Amino acid sequence: MDINKKIDGISSDISRMSLFNRTILRLLIENGVFTEDEFKDVLIDIDGEDGSLDGKITKKKRASSSCPKCKKTIPLNRDTCMYCGYVVHTDEDVF
Numbered sequence: 001m002d003i004n005k006k007i008d009g010i011s012s013d014i015s016r017m018s019l020f021n022r023t024i025l026r027l028l029i030e031n032g033v034f035t036e037d038e039f040k041d042v043l044i045d046i047d048g049e050d051g052s053l054d055g056k057i058t059k060k061k062r063a064s065s066s067c068p069k070c071k072k073t074i075p076l077n078r079d080t081c082m083y084c085g086y087v088v089h090t091d092e093d094v095f
């Protein structure tokens with residue numbers, strides 16, 4: 001796939017998500033669910049949970065991973081445990 005088409009698609013997705021987020025935020029504030037200051041306070045709290053106030057959520061890099069089933073240490077780039085075959089999900093959930 002052409003890299004420029006891929007970048008254009010991602011930019012378009014981000015613009016659409018930004019529009020949706022602004023729409024939802026405006027509706028929540030206008031309907032009294034929370035104030036803009038409350039939103040900003042929680043946003044700063046969540047931003048800092050990854051150890052860096054940088055305006056985004058950064059995935060934490062783990063030094064090692066252990067299999068949830070057999071508990072043996074396995075490389076982070078594996079999707080399955082090489083000892084017992086357990087399917088390991090390496091992507092950390094955002095939430």
Ligand SMILES: [Zn+2]
Pocket residue numbers: 067068069070071072081082083084085086
């Ligand atoms: Zn295992």
